[in-house]
Amino acid sequence: MGLDNVTVKPHEKLATALAPELTAVNTLIRERMASKHAPRIPEVTAHLVEAGGKRLRPMLTLAAAKACGYDGPYHIHLAATVEFIHTATLLHDDVVDESAKRRGRPTANLLWDNKSSVLVGDYLFARSFQLMTECNSMQVMHILSGASATIAEGEVLQLTAAQDLATDEAIYLQVVRGKTAALFSAATKVGGVIAGADPKIVQALHDYGDALGVSFQIVDDLLDYEGTGETGKNVGDDFRERKLTLPVIKAVAKADDAERAFWVKTIEKGKQDDGDLEHAIALLKKHDALTETRVEALDWAEKAKAALTSLPDTDIRQMLSEIADYVVARLR
Amino acid sequence: MGLDNVTVKPHEKLATALAPELTAVNTLIRERMASKHAPRIPEVTAHLVEAGGKRLRPMLTLAAAKACGYDGPYHIHLAATVEFIHTATLLHDDVVDESAKRRGRPTANLLWDNKSSVLVGDYLFARSFQLMTECNSMQVMHILSGASATIAEGEVLQLTAAQDLATDEAIYLQVVRGKTAALFSAATKVGGVIAGADPKIVQALHDYGDALGVSFQIVDDLLDYEGTGETGKNVGDDFRERKLTLPVIKAVAKADDAERAFWVKTIEKGKQDDGDLEHAIALLKKHDALTETRVEALDWAEKAKAALTSLPDTDIRQMLSEIADYVVARLR
Known part of the structure; x- marks a missing residue:
């Protein structure tokens, strides 16, 4: 199993199993991203929300x-909350990273402006808190206000860790836990909490989301060096x-003097010339x-899959397990 | 009364009356703006939080x-929450406005960077939600999640209303209610709610905060054309x-063709030459x-003062009334 599951597309299987709920989530998202007074808000949000993201995080909650x-x-509310927090962080990330493309399309900061x-990111954060309330x-x-703080903390840590060759694997893991895994683990955990699940089960859901998020981000960082363009x-x-x-x-840990x-x-001084990316990949x-x-x-x-063993043995648990395989299957 | 009260400095009188509470608020703020993992966070926050703001909004809650x-x-928690929301919006405002100075000191986006x-603004928003929880x-x-959404909405509306000569007084009031009055009215209202006050009193506190916030912002906008520099x-x-x-x-409403x-x-096309600011002031x-x-x-x-009449007649009520005078006394 594992990498062989690519053709099955487990996130589509999960989306089919959750189809009525996902429709309700999408309706709620569209309803709540509206703004009576500022039409710019739904314009910007729709660009991102409708852009064909996989809705992975809200599916995890459901x-x-x-x-x-x-x-x-x-x-449904919690899944929409999680997607709003995710969308808000994407909007702010693209400003911070000065990105021009997201999911193969021009970013909001390029189409409108950084402002x-x-x-609009702030608006979505506030709306997410209204929804969860x-x-x-x-x-x-x-859980969700804590996750939001941890996400921001991870992003700031990444900012100061960038350009610094002293950044080691422990700091990297802390950044990843913040910027990615915190929302994954909150997404799965609140699903258990709202269901009134046993604390042991809630912890297992947290551990699954945490490990899944770390795996997801490591794959993302790897694809940044060996992606094919198809991955967006x-x-x-x-x-x-x-x-x-x-x-x-x-x-860097294994580098000789040259x-x-x-x-x-290239990294500390930021002096990058033609061919440097290719040389970097050769060193990797x-x-x-x-x-x-x-x-x-x-x-x-x-x-992530191991954490699932304390959950009741259901079809949904099997699908969550396949999602973990799918996340790493993106590497093919 | 009114403009004669300048020498008394009512916000200092209120600060004295609330001294023990304000100390507790400051302690809580310092405690919660810390970050185990990202030292950049307290650095940036301290620059703004310690910069000698008047703590007007948290005082209103207290x-x-x-x-x-x-x-x-x-x-105490609510006052710190309100100050965190305020500080977060200042950080984001300075990015949006590309400001170089705030309260007479260089802005955080200048000292560090927009990122x-x-x-750090996002971090403070998240921390504010943790605090209020x-x-x-x-x-x-x-109330507070609704106010946060209204603030962001007002800021976005301001963005689209800027450079547009069709913006009228109704749109202006909507922007001001969003970007400024929403936090003032939420600050006073939650003070009443946490005290378990009668809904009529809670409404009066809301109305006071709302009118005070609108007055405050109009004064600010006026000082932008006739300030002396002392006002920061x-x-x-x-x-x-x-x-x-x-x-x-x-x-603009009274302008002839020329x-x-x-x-x-100057406003729609943004072509501003030497002497244009002086000409604009002459037209005003x-x-x-x-x-x-x-x-x-x-x-x-x-x-604002009229709204206070439904509150019990106490020293604190009198001081709140004087704050309304003080806000407009900045005009002298």
Whole structure:
């Protein structure tokens, strides 16, 4: 199993199983991204929300709630909340990274301006808090407000860790846990909480989301060096933005003097010339950094699947397990 | 009364009356703006939080709670929440406006970068939601998450209304209600709610905060054309940023053809030459736009004071009334 599942597309299988709920989530999202007074808001948001993202995070919330036997209405609100937080962070990330493309389309900051991206992101954050408030669960509020703080913390840490060759694997993991895994684990955890699941199950859902998120981000960082363009990533973005991601950290750790000088020039000093990206990729290959990074992504996917064993044995649990395989299958 | 009160400095009188609470708020703010993993966060936040702002908004929350006889601990959390939301919006505003100065000091986006301002702002928003969650009041959560959405909406509306000479006084009021009054009214309202005050009193506190906020912003917009530098404002910022504030809206409404052409050139097309700011101010004076704007600011301050009459007659109520006078006294 694992990498052989590519043709099945597990996220589509999950989307089919959750079809009525996902329709309700999309309706709620469209309803709540509206603004009576500022039409710019739904314009910008629609550009991103309708852009064919996989709705992976809201699906995780819906699936977690269903896996715990939930039959109330609030997993819909929570799934929309999670998607709003995700969309808000994408808008702000694209400003911070000065990105021009997202999912193969021009970014909002390019189509409108940075100002709109910052303020519409703020609007979506606020709307996400309104939505979660409607669920009347203080535990849910704690988890999601905590996750939002952790996301921002991870992004700021990434900012200061970038361009710094002293960034090691521990710092990298902390950044990844913040900027990506915090929302994955909150998404799955609140699904269990809203269903009133046993604390042990809630913890298992958290651990699944956490490991899945770490795996997801490591794969993303790997695709930034070996993607094909089909994945919607621009190969070399992280290198140009001088981010210390896992492949580079591994190669820097094994660098000889000449190689280290190359990393200092391109990452620390930001002096990048023609051919430097190709040279960087050659160094990653020379030191097995891409292969080792791939192994770590697979390890985290296995951890995610292992966490699921404490959940009731249902079709939904099986699908969540396949999602973990799918995340790493993007590497093919 | 009114403008004669300048020497008393009512916000200092209120600060003295609320001294122990304000100390507790400052301690809580310092505690919660910390970050275990990302030292950049407290650096940026401290620059702004310690910059000698008047803590007007948190004082409003404390005063509202005390005016309603509250003796619990949560008005401290709410006051810190309100200051965090305010600080987050300042950080994002300075990015959006590309400001270089705030309260007479260089802005965070200048000292660090736009990225840090965006992400640290996000962190403070998230922390504010964590703080308010601790108060365990769903009504408080509704009010503050709603206010956050209204603030962002007002900022986006301002973005699209800028550079557009069709912006009228109704749109201006909507922008002001969003970007400024929403947080003032939420600040006073949650003080009443946490104290368990009668809905009539809560409504009065809302109306006071709303009118005070509108008055405050109109004064701010006026000082942008007739400030002295002592007020910490750079005269002409709004003109350079092509914002349609009340004085300009009033002058545009009375413009003859030549004057209209001037506004089209400077505000709509953004072609500003030496002497244009001085010419703009001359036009504002010619059409009594500054005087009329001042009258509106005074009217709103009176509305704020009138709203207070339903509150119990206490020293704190008197001080809140004096704050309304003080806000417009900045005009002298």
